[in-house]
Amino acid sequence: MPGRQSGPACLTISWLITAEHASKRVPARWQPLFRGRQDVLKSHRGWDPGSLELAQGLAGGLHAPLLQGRITRLLIDLNRSADHPGRFSAFSHDLPPADKADLDERYWQPHWSRYRSALDTLPGQIIHLACHSFTPVLEGRIRTTDIGLLYDPSRPIEARYCRALGQHLRRAFPDLRVHMNQPYRGVSNGLGQQHRQHHPDDRLISFELEINQRLLGGLDRLAAVVPDLLRATAAGQR
Numbered sequence: 645m646p647g648r649q650s651g652p653a654c655l656t657i658s659w660l661i662t663a664e665h666a667s668k669r670v671p672a673r674w675q676p677l678f679r680g681r682q683d684v685l686k687s688h689r690g691w692d693p694g695s696l697e698l699a700q701g702l703a704g705g706l707h708a709p710l711l712q713g714r715i716t717r718l719l720i721d722l723n724r725s726a727d728h729p730g731r732f733s734a735f736s737h738d739l740p741p742a743d744k745a746d747l748d749e750r751y752w753q754p755h756w757s758r759y760r761s762a763l764d765t766l767p768g769q770i771i772h773l774a775c776h777s778f779t780p781v782l783e784g785r786i787r788t789t790d791i792g793l794l795y796d797p798s799r800p801i802e803a804r805y806c807r808a809l810g811q812h813l814r815r816a817f818p819d820l821r822v823h824m825n826q827p828y829r830g831v832s833n834g835l836g837q838q839h840r841q842h843h844p845d846d847r848l849i850s851f852e853l854e855i856n857q858r859l860l861g862g863l864d865r866l867a868a869v870v871p872d873l874l875r876a877t878a879a880g881q882r
Contacts, residue, residue, distance in 0.1 A: 656768025657878050659708035662759065663775045664723040664835060666696035666712040674719055677735045688779035689733075690716045694860040698853070699775040701867025706874065711758050713751075720747040722755045723774070723834045759835060763848065770843075771805070771878065772836055772850040778827055780858045787827050790820040792854035794830035796837070801845040805881055812873040817866075820859075827854065 668691035670678055678685055685691075696712060703710035713722045717733070724731040731752070732744060739747075763770060780787055791813060795806040806824065813822045831837060836850030855866070 655882065658766035658768055658770045659703075659706040659874070660711075660759075660762050660766065660770055660772040661699050661703040661706070661708050661775065662711045662772065662835065663692070663695045663699035664713045664721075664755070665692035665717050665776060666699065667691055667714050668716045669714060670716055670719065674736075678718070681735075685716055685718065688777075688857070690718050692775075692777040693857055694777045694855060694863055695775045697863050698777075698855060698867055701863065702773065702775065702871055702874075705867065705871030709762060711755060711762070713755065715751055720744075720752050722752055723776075725833055725838050726752075728833050756835065759839070763839060763843065769846060770848050771874070772848065773874070774834070774836055774850070774852045775855075776852055777855045777857050777860070780856055782827075787856060788821060789823045789826045789854070790856045790859060791817070791822045792824075792826045792828070792852075793822070794825055794828055794832075794852035794854060795850075796831050796840060797825070798831075799840065799845040799849075801881070802840075802849045802851065805849050805877060806851050808880060809873065809877040812877055813870075816869055816873060828852075 668685045670685065699710055699712060702708070717723070718735045719733070720736065721728075721731050721733070726748075732739070732747075736744070736747065778787065778792075793806045793810055795802050797803050810822050810824060813820070830851065834852070836852065840848065840850055853870075855863075859866070
């Protein structure tokens with residue numbers, strides 16, 4: 645069935661792919677907020693370029709459901725919890741409460757509800773992979789990571805899976821620098837991090853795959869190989 649894999653111990657594995665920052669789209673109602681600021685929307689602040697293409701490739705390769713963001717994170721960030729102060733950006737923070745509630749109801753709540761529904765209904769162990777990308781240079785500092793795996797080191801099954809996946813990635817792509825919990829921390833506020841609190845890691849492994857945007861021209865290469873690496877890693881953990 646879609647999104648499933650049976651490991652050697654006959655434990656069902658369900659795959660779930662998300663891409664919270666897949667779009668820089670601004671619905672017509674909110675376009676006045678960004679008048680004259682198209683440069684920001686097109687930048688890493690507005691979205692994660694390439695994350696949707698990667699997520700689509702992985703979802704297709706794994707026959708997995710895909711949940712994707714459909715508006716810029718500068719309106720409301722789908723990868724932040726409801727109480728996080730950064731859920732609304734400098735562009736939307738001062739909107740009237742009714743407008744914020746509308747963004748929440750139209751975009752944030754449906755994404756989180758679909759995710760919770762997937763966790764409630766998918767069988768076996770769920771491996772959730774959130775696809776993101778990051779700018780090669782931030783505040784004048786060159787990032788040395790090419791592929792980052794962000795996970796919670798305190799969850800032993802999740803940590804073991806991600807470390808093993810990192811080894812598979814290094815062997816498959818010896819020209820790329822694969823780092824654990826870089827360029828961000830795996831325990832920072834986010835969709836997967838929030839839901840780890842309610843599911844043990846023998847039920848939910850949740851991690852982020854961060855791709856340096858300098859690799860955007862090679863996403864097909866990654867999407868063609870990574871699904872098999874994900875399966876091999878899962879099989880090796882049984």
